Amino acid sequence: MISESVVAQEKLTIATGLKPPLVSSAAHKGFLDTLAVELFRRINIDLEVVVVPAKRALVNANSGVDDGNLLRIKGLEKSYPNLVRVPETIFSSEFIGYSMKQSQLNGDWKMLTDYNVAYVRGWKIFENNVPNRENSIVVGDATQMFNMLKEGHVDVALYEKWQGLFLANKVGLTNVHLLEPPFVRLNMYMYLNKKHKLLIPKVSRELIKMKQDGSYQKIFNQTLGVLLNR
Known part of the structure; x- marks a missing residue:
């Protein structure tokens, strides 16, 4: 007789509020999913992997409606006590500037003082x-921001590196500069609902193996x- 715990582990659902290219779209395979x-x-x-609004993804993972959350910062369990972090980093999010001209910002916030800057409302790391x-x-959405950059209304657009590069390509910014x-840079982690906590060591070990075996x-x-070559 097969135990209920084995049956429950045959298929899991992990939620996320991420956007392409970190998750898949109809036209592009996503990295994290x-x-x-x-x-x-x-x-x-x-x-x-199911894509839902970011807040709902957290609530569903914490309540057990879904089995986990795909990508979040360390320490999330303080606010969502039913979530357990997979200790191996799954991804590092980089928050950068985009410009139509090469600029030496050197990752220094203070150097933005001399530029007209745009960022998306609600992104606390920029606010x-x-x-x-x-x-x-401050704009309502990222596509609007990259169109403003394309039209010369702002000097620097601030966003997450890979999602920004995806949108820059989408709106036709072929000569955009990534200001690095x-x-x-934030290390990010996967979380599972505590009912799956026994899986955590196995998931972490396998993630390490995937990094080691290429x-x-x-x-x-x-x-x-591939986005860097477009």
């Missing part, structure tokens, strides 16, 4: 660090790396 599906396949679990609000434009190093980098190159 592709990685996660392969990661769980290696431990004989059929994983489905809390951009030094000169008088030169800042990033202002902030499969992590291969998926990265096929999904995110």
